[in-house]
Amino acid sequence: AQSVTQLGSHVSVSEGALVLLRCNYSSSVPPYLFWYVQYPNQGLQLLLKYTSAATLVKGINGFEAEFKKSETSFHLTKPSAHMSDAAEYFCAVSESAGTYKYIFGTGTRLKVLA
Amino acid sequence: NAGVTQTPKFQVLKTGQSMTLQCAQDMNHNSMYWYRQDPGMGLRLIYYSASEGTTDKGEVPNGYNVSRLNKREFSLRLESAAPSQTSVYFCASSEVLNPYTEAFFGQGTRLTVV
Numbered sequence: 001a002q003s004v005t006q007l008g009s010h011v012s013v014s015e016g017a018l019v020l021l022r023c024n025y026s027s028s029v030p031p032y033l034f035w036y037v038q039y040p041n042q043g044l045q046l047l048l049k050y051t052s053a054a055t056l057v058k059g060i061n062g063f064e065a066e067f068k069k070s071e072t073s074f075h076l077t078k079p080s081a082h083m084s085d086a087a088e089y090f091c092a093v094s095e096s097a098g099t100y101k102y103i104f105g106t107g108t109r110l111k112v113l114a
Numbered sequence: 115n116a117g118v119t120q121t122p123k124f125q126v127l128k129t130g131q132s133m134t135l136q137c138a139q140d141m142n143h144n145s146m147y148w149y150r151q152d153p154g155m156g157l158r159l160i161y162y163s164a165s166e167g168t169t170d171k172g173e174v175p176n177g178y179n180v181s182r183l184n185k186r187e188f189s190l191r192l193e194s195a196a197p198s199q200t201s202v203y204f205c206a207s208s209e210v211l212n213p214y215t216e217a218f219f220g221q222g223t224r225l226t227v228v
Contacts, residue, residue, distance in 0.1 A: 009154060032213040043118075043204060043219035044157075051214045090156060100145060100164075100210045101172065102217050106156040 002026055002095045004033075006105035014113045019063075019078040021108045023091030026072070032094035033074045034102070035065055039087045047089070050074060061085070086112045116140050120205050120220035127195045127227045135190040135223050137205030145208045146188035147217065148172075148180060150201040157204065163188055164210070195227045 007022040025031050036044040048059025055067045061084075065076045076089060091105040121136045139146065144165045149157040149172075159172030161180040169180050177199060179191045188207075192199060202224050206217040 006156075034216055036219075041222075043221045044206075045219075046216045049214060049216055094213045094215075100208065100213060100215070101159060101162055102147070102206070102208075103159070104149075104157040106154060 002031070002093045002103050004091045004093050004103065004105040006091050006108050008108050009106065010109050010111065012111040012113055013081045015083055016080050019076070019081045019085065019110065021076040021089050021091075021110065023065075023074045023076065023105060024072050025074060025091075025093055031067075031072075031074075033065075033067065034092040034094070035059065035063070035074075035076050036090045036092060036104075037061075037087050038090065038107075044090065047076070081110075081112045083112050083114065086110055118205055118207055118218055118220035120203075120223050122223060123221065124224050125226070127192075127225065129196060129227060131195050132191065132193050133195065133225075134192075135203055135205075135225075136187070137189065137220060138187045139205075139207040139218070140186065141207060141209070141218065142185070143207035143209045143218075144185070145210045146182065147206040147208075148178075148188070148190045149204045149206065150174065151204060151222070152201050160190065160203075195225075197227045199225065200227045201225060 003026045033050040035047040095101045118139045147162040148160040163169045163182040166185045205220045208217040
């Protein structure tokens with residue numbers, strides 16, 4: 001079965017600093033990977049997804065993620081953090097054994113310091 | 115465009131009581147899902163329905179039942195609530211055209227069992 005691992009349940013960065021949130025997936029082939037964001041008391045919203053068209057994927061709000069097969073990683077980055085980026089971020093993989101299920105990581109809560 | 119609508123948003127139950135969480139989507143999606151979110155554990159799949167008329171167990175189905183009433187609606191029932199079922203519940207739907215298709219989430223139901 002597919003799985004994803006998110007390193008770091010809490011990450012703090014200063015406003016304007018680089019954001020790096022880590023996600024590694026299990027080595028089953030092929031990976032269908034997603035990043036979601038959850039703002040307080042809200043549902044999950046798609047940030048970006050890997051479609052195999054390009055290894056560097058651009059999403060909303062200035063976020064991007066790079067697919068690295070050799071490292072089985074799909075880390076999320078943003079060059080300059082904004083206060084509004086404070087949220088919980090989830091990496092997910094789609095498991096497609098006939099029917100599609102979405103398997104989520106445990107999440108990383110991003111805190112942005114003024 | 116409503117997307118995925120969940121009712122109620124908040125609920126407090128006494129141990130042993132029953133209730134049904136309602137979910138409806140207006141995107142004509144085939145697949146629907148119920149997840150629970152607990153601190154430090156990410157989202158865990160309870161049940162899913164790949165298409166109208168089918169339902170399957172996910173990772174944590176014990177204590178729950180589901181009904182895919184029609185293409186739009188997918189309900190989750192707790193027959194005898196337990197404190198361990200205190201959680202935030204999310205319904206999601208997906209068109210599942212291909213493995214890269216993302217899921218769309220409702221705003222969640224915050225359930226407390228006392």
